[in-house]
Structures are given as C-alpha cells and as structure tokens.
Amino acid sequence: MDFTDFTARFPAAETEAPFSFKRHTTVGIGGCASLGIYPPNAGQLADAVCFLKEKKIPYFVLGNGSNILVSDCGFYGTAVCTKKANAVSVQGGLLYAECGATVGKVLAVATQNGLGGLEFLAGIPATMGGILFMNAGAQNCYIQSVLQYADVLLSGRRVRLSARECGYAYKDSRFMHEDAVLLGCALRVKKSDEDSVRKKYREILKKRSVLPKGRSLGCVFKNLPDLSAGKLIEDCGLKGLRCGGAVVSEKHANFIINDSSATAEEYRSLILRIKKEVFSQTGKLLTEEIRYIGDFTDASDG
Numbered sequence: 001m002d003f004t005d006f007t008a009r010f011p012a013a014e015t016e017a018p019f020s021f022k023r024h025t026t027v028g029i030g031g032c033a034s035l036g037i038y039p040p041n042a043g044q045l046a047d048a049v050c051f052l053k054e055k056k057i058p059y060f061v062l063g064n065g066s067n068i069l070v071s072d073c074g075f076y077g078t079a080v081c082t083k084k085a086n087a088v089s090v091q092g093g094l095l096y097a098e099c100g101a102t103v104g105k106v107l108a109v110a111t112q113n114g115l116g117g118l119e120f121l122a123g124i125p126a127t128m129g130g131i132l133f134m135n136a137g138a139q140n141c142y143i144q145s146v147l148q149y150a151d152v153l154l155s156g157r158r159v160r161l162s163a164r165e166c167g168y169a170y171k172d173s174r175f176m177h178e179d180a181v182l183l184g185c186a187l188r189v190k191k192s193d194e195d196s197v198r199k200k201y202r203e204i205l206k207k208r209s210v211l212p213k214g215r216s217l218g219c220v221f222k223n224l225p226d227l228s229a230g231k232l233i234e235d236c237g238l239k240g241l242r243c244g245g246a247v248v249s250e251k252h253a254n255f256i257i258n259d260s261s262a263t264a265e266e267y268r269s270l271i272l273r274i275k276k277e278v279f280s281q282t283g284k285l286l287t288e289e290i291r292y293i294g295d296f297t298d299a300s301d302g
C-alpha cells in the first residue's frame with residue numbers, strides 16, 4: 001500500500017518496509033510483508049486496525065512470532081506489530097498488561113511487586129496478545145485460569161470480555177474463529193513476596209531448560225487426549241527426521257528446529273511427513289498447534 005497515508009494519520013507509529021518475517025519470528029523463517037507498523041499503545045493499535053479495515057488493506061496481527069510459520073512468499077498486506085503497545089501496571093489484585101507486553105516483562109513487574117500466580121508462564125517466548133489468542137500455558141495451567149477480563153477489538157468494536165466469554169478450550173479460543181484483536185488483559189495475581197516469586201520462576205525455568213535450544217516454534221502439534229504428541233512422534237522413530245534445513249529435534253520430538261536456513265516449504269513438508277508417518281503407524285491424526293500465514297504449495301506433502 002502507499003503507506004504515506006498511514007504515517008500521516010499515525011505519526012507516532014514506527015514503520016518498517018519491507019517487513020521481514022524471517023527477522024521477526026522465533027524460527028527465523030518466512031518472506032516479507034510490504035509494510036510493518038508499530039502502534040505505540042493499545043489505543044492506537046485499535047485505531048490503526050480500524051484504519052486498515054476502512055481502507056480494505058489486508059493485515060496480520062503479530063506478537064512475538066513464536067507460533068507462526070509464514071510462507072516463503074510472505075504476507076500480502078500489512079503486519080501490525082504489537083510489541084510497542086506493552087504497558088504493564090498493577091491495580092489492586094489485578095495486573096493489567098497491554099497486548100504487546102512480553103511474558104518476561106509481565107513476570108518482571110509481578111516479581112518486583114511480590115505478586116505470584118503467573119509463574120506457569122515463565123519461559124514462554126510470547127506477548128500477552130499471543131498468549132490470550134492461543135490460550136497458552138504450561139504445567140497444565142492455561143491463561144484462562146488467571147484471566148479476569150480481556151479488552152478486545154471485536155469486529156471493529158471495543159469490548160471487555162470475561163474469561164468465560166473468550167470461548168477457551170485446549171489451545172483454542174473464540175479469537176481464532178472471529179475478527180478479533182486483543183488489546184490488553186487483566187490477570188488475577190496473589191500477594192506473595194519477591195523472593196518466593198523469584199524462587200518459583202527459577203524452578204520453572206530450570207524444568208524448562210531441557211527443552212531444545214535452536215530456532216523453533218515450540219511444540220508444533222497439539223497433544224491428543226491423554227497422549228503426548230512428542231511421545232507419539234518419538235515412538236514412531238521420527239526423531240532426527242529432516243527435510244532440508246528443518247529437523248525433528250533429538251531432544252523433544254514435538255519441536256522442529258530450523259538448523260540451517262530452512263525454508264517454510266521445507267518446514268511444512270516435514271510437518272506433513274510426520275503426520276503421514278504417525279497416521280500410517282498408529283492410525284492417530286496429529287493436528288498443528290502452530291498457525292500458517294500466507295500461501296503454501298500443496299506439493300510440499302512429502
């Protein structure tokens with residue numbers, strides 16, 4: 001798009017053109033969007049999205065890029081980056097975070113204020129918008145369990161939703177199925193003291209230190225009821241399976257690492273091979289937790 005219109009309307013928003021998903025995703029894969037915009041707060045983020053809608057410009061809301069595989073052709077439109085809309089504050093028994101606040105920042109503020117209850121998020125490389133969108137969590141604890149309310153732009157209208165109204169299920173939310181932009185959230189926190197909160201974080205980070213270190217998207221597949229996807233893939237003998245620069249981690253079979261400039265097509269090809277192999281060996285169908293952005297060729301089915 002001709003983005004002079006955008007910069008005239010939102011002078012405080014930084015822009016980046018072209019916007020490389022390779023540089024802005026944890027797996028380091030993907031083409032470009034013609035423009036990336038960085039609204040400086042949640043209010044301007046909502047206004048910017050309304051502006052793009054009005055101009056009929058396709059857009060994609062990007063958090064920390066830790067759960068998306070973007071096509072090698074990139075995304076035709078504008079990447080709305082939430083990272084600068086990242087204010088965090090404490091109000092009574094609630095911690096309020098704008099959507100672009102990282103888990104690291106939220107936990108740092110909680111710790112400084114001696115507030116517990118959010119420790120389960122430690123180590124997830126995400127923004128709060130992404131966490132709310134994906135119903136992320138760990139140790140059988142998901143964001144829905146501490147969410148008091150979320151502020152959302154729903155079909156262009158700002159609304160405040162309770163956790164129940166967010167339609168959460170395992171790795172699912174109504175936001176995946178509707179026209180929704182998460183703007184911020186209020187989380188319930190418990191009064192504790194800085195040392196105990198810090199100790200809990202350290203314990204959780206220690207447990208997570210066994211996870212693979214390379215460039216990845218975390219777990220690629222959802223677990224099946226009572227069955228870990230990683231264990232299933234491992235039992236099928238697929239650790240180390242490779243497609244170009246994408247390889248199934250030897251440490252954790254639900255992680256696919258980009259170990260040498262993998263393309264999105266290679267990464268996806270490997271995902272499809274795993275699904276096919278697991279299905280033929282066990283009759284069980286894995287489904288992706290990660291989200292695909294942009295166009296992929298069906299020919300990548302290896």
Ligand SMILES: Cc1cc2nc3c(=O)[nH]c(=O)nc-3n(C[C@H](O)[C@H](O)[C@H](O)COP(=O)(O)OP(=O)(O)OC[C@H]3O[C@@H](n4cnc5c(N)ncnc54)[C@H](O)[C@@H]3O)c2cc1C
Pocket residue numbers: 026060061062063064065066067068082099123124125126127128129130131132133134135136137138175180181182183216217218219291
């Ligand atoms: C090493 C590693 C470890 C991980 N560990 C865990 C874990 O323990 N538990 C877990 O649940 N996940 C884990 N993940 C996956 C990932 O971190 C989560 O899914 C996280 O919630 C994604 O957040 P994000 O900000 O990176 O979102 P992105 O990847 O940027 O986006 C994911 C989706 O959310 C949408 N989105 C993001 N922000 C907004 C917004 N403000 N409004 C509307 N839509 C939005 C995007 O459009 C996209 O569809 C891990 C990933 C990695 C790389």
